[in-house]
Amino acid sequence: MKGISVKKNEDFSQWYTELIQKAELADIRYNVRGLVPYRAWASITIRKMYRVYEETLERKGHLPLIMPTLIPESNFMLEAKHVEGFSPRVFWVTHGGDKELEERLALRPTSETALYQMYSLWIRSYNDLPFKRYVSGQVFRYEGADTRVFFRAREFHWIESHDVFATEEEAKQQVIEDMETTYEMLQDEFAIPIIFFQRPEWDKFPGAVHTYAADALMDSGKVLQLPSTHLLGQNFSIPFDVKFIDENNDEQYGYITCYGPAISRIYGAMIALLGDDNGLVLPWDLAPIQVVVIPIYRSATKDEVLEKARELETALKKYMKETTIKLDDRDYVSPGEKFNEWELKGVPLRIEIGPKDIQNEQVVVVNRISGNKESVKLVDLKNYTSSYASNFTKELKKKHSIQFEAQVQLAQTVDEVKKAIGENKIVCSGFCSIDLDGESCAELIEKEVKAFVRGKRVDTEKHKFEKCVVCGKPAKETIYIARSY
């Protein structure tokens, strides 16, 4: 069987694994564990995602940088919390040829300690600020056995932007801009519904003052952590000596923010969320091929149909200039198999043309989201396809929009939390504190309920609780609890 053998909502894990193999997205047989080659179909989409993300960052004042992949251990050791958080997961380069290196080199797990070393040389005065840069590339983290293609790997693909400001206020504004960027990209371009939480102290980026992370709302009631933006304050600028001369000729340390959308993980979230029992479904702009034309003929009608199909292809290419169109004229594959194959790969629009259509001066069009088939006259095709193209992603977003409030269940006790999580809800509760003194309560939730405290909402919160759901002390915060991937 070439199609996916299970239904998405019956066995998600199996569905996802088969989708990746059968739609030729990635090949898990590479002989280093946790490192995965992405095949052409996934690579094309991932490159498109990079492009739209990079354009957006540049529009908002960031410039690109290309940075080395290796970071000397001495840089890496400069910020204590950062080291503590990352060193168990660093791949180290220890040898050059046969010779042991004098200093170990880290394969970057993130680039703060490479960049800020250079920022301290590049930034001289307040005239250089704000200083906004981004790096696109791979990072390496030695994860445990629990890897899953696109979601968690030992090498993954991301963009990290690192911005330096003269004041804390400007840095805070940047964090807000990063969150807006995330909504623009994930919700508008990639059709993934998200919500931002401020992470509790015990769960923030190592070295950050605050971490704000987007959680994607998956239809199973689970959440998946997507891009996060971090207010680093002066935690890195002091050890790395990122200083500038202000208007009064005084030396000041900069305020830094960093933002890291992991493109490979967003891709995973997108295919997992948007896909259906027939396979992949992709937003219009991100599909490697947007329109596939399938000729249908018998031996007697072959030449005539193929000729008309080629004419159709030429016409489509003329009036859909930004679109990738493919005529699937393979003779050795039956139409039925082509239908299934292109559905598996998530081509948004299929156009069929056969003898009956030629006679009636029409084509048959099939919608990847609804599966609906209809006939369209050739004279109307130009209008039809242009409105189809502009509506496709909107339809997809509508189908997967999740009303956050409708997923939420309020809970006053740990038992209520447990019950609601069991019903695939996201739980809203009172909590003593999201500072370090609240960690023991979070650990209890983790242990008893097998769900995680995601933090407090960044946008306005309308629920208020008297007491912490765990310890019963006065609730300083309203927080959300969910299971996560």
Added chain:
RNA sequence: GGUAGGAUGGUCUAGAUUGGUAAGAUUUUUGCUUCGGGAGUAAAGGAUCCAGGGUUCAAAUCCCUGUCCUGCCA
């Protein structure tokens, strides 16, 4: 960490109880017939059966060691 399985053509699996010519499906290549929702047929190609050692006339199969994978429990 505990525990139970597993590793055989590109892929999935049989073969193990009872040691004896490595099997099937699928994939790939080619020919002919097909083609409006996963085509049929004929042929060809493809595995030192995870690694190393032992028992034996003979090992995919039995024994030992190692490596890697998977499930379940903490």
